[in-house]
Amino acid sequence: MALVNAGRLASVGVAAVLLVSAGAAVAFSGPEPAHHKPEAKPSASGPAVKSSAYPETKSAGYTPGLKVTETKHQPAPAPVTVSAASKAPAPAKADHASGGHGSSAVSADQALAWLEEGNARWVSGKAEHPGTDRARREAQAEGQTPFVAVLTCADSRLPVERVFDRGVGEVFAVRVAGNVAGTSEGGTLEYGVSHLGIPVVVVMGHTKCGAVAAAAGGGEVHGQVGALVEEIRPAVARARSANPDADEKGLVSAAVRENVWQSVLTLLKNNDTIRGKVRGGEVRIVGAVYDVTSGKVEFLGAHPYEAELVAAFDARAASKTRVAGADDHGH
Secondary structure, eight states: OOOOOHHHHHTOOOOOEEEETTTTEEEEOSSOOOOOOOOOOOBTTBSOOOOTTSTTOSOTTOOTTOOOOOOSOOOOOOOOOOOGGGGSOOOOOOOOTTTSOOOOSOOHHHHHHHHHHHHHHHHHTOOOOTTOSHHHHHHHTTOOOOSEEEEEOOOTTOOHHHHTTOOTTTEEEEEOGGGOOOHHHHHHHHHHHHTSOOOEEEEEEETTOHHHHHHHHOOOOOHHHHHHHHHHHHHHHHHHHHOTTOOHHHHHHHHHHHHHHHHHHHHHHHOHHHHHHHHTTSOEEEEEEEOTTTOOEEEEESOTTHHHHHHHHHHHHHHHHHHHHHHHTTO
C-alpha cells in the first residue's frame, strides 16, 4: 500500500458510489471521480528472512502474558491435492432460503486448489477471467456464493480476483492498508464464514508494502494513517528481533510475513466465531504473501501454533465468562 501525505489527501474529492449489481451500472452521487524458525530459504516473494512465527522461537507474535507451550517440531501444512475435478470452474451453487446465502459445498482443499491454479494462470499470462460475463453477474445478483475470503492490503497493485483468476461472486475480499485485522475486518470475515459458509480465509500480505515500510521506518505518522501504522509496529519489532542484521529491505520483507501471522493471531484471539469454526474444522485460515513483481502468491499454510493458540484463547475466554458470571451474582 502506498501511503500519501496529508497534503495530497486534502486535495482528493470524495464521491459516494452505488453499484447496481445485475446491470453493473455505477451511479455517482458526489463529485465526478478523477481521472513465522527454520533455516532461512530463498523465497519468490523476497530475500531469505527468518520469522518468529515459526517453531523453536520465543516470540511467535503472541500477546504479552499469553503462555503457549512451544514445540520443537511442527509438521508442515498438508499439501493441497489438485484433483481432476478441481480444474473445472467453481460450480454455481443453488440459491438458499436466505436469498442465495448459505453453506458452501466447496471443501477447503478444493478452494485452495482453485486459488493456486488461478494464480498460476495469472503469473504465466494465461488468465481466463472466468465468471465475468453478464450471465454470471445476473446469476449472482440474487445472492453471493463465494468459496474463499481474502483479507489483504488495499494496495492497487494487488487486484485480488485477478491475482487468483476468479470471477464474480467467488472471492469475498476484505481490503485494508497493511492487511490489519481490526474489529471491522474481523466482523466482515465472521459474516463470511458464518453466514456465507466460506471454508477458507486467506490472510495475504505483499512485497513492497508501504504500510509495513512506514511502520518499519520508525518515524511519526500522523492522523488515522498513524493509528493504522501503529497496529503493524509489533510485527516489525518481532521481525527486527528475529533478523538483527537485516538491511531495510530485508526487514520490511520479514515484517510483511510477521504482519500476516499477527493478523491471523488477532482473528483467532478476538473473534470467538471464527476461532470456534477453526477448532471444529469448518474453516481454515492460511497465510500468504503476494509478490507484486512476479504476481506469484506464496501460500504459508496455517499458523504453526494454531492449535495452541486456539486452546489458549478458548481458555482465556472461558475464564472471562466465569469472572463475569461471578460478578453478576455479587461474588
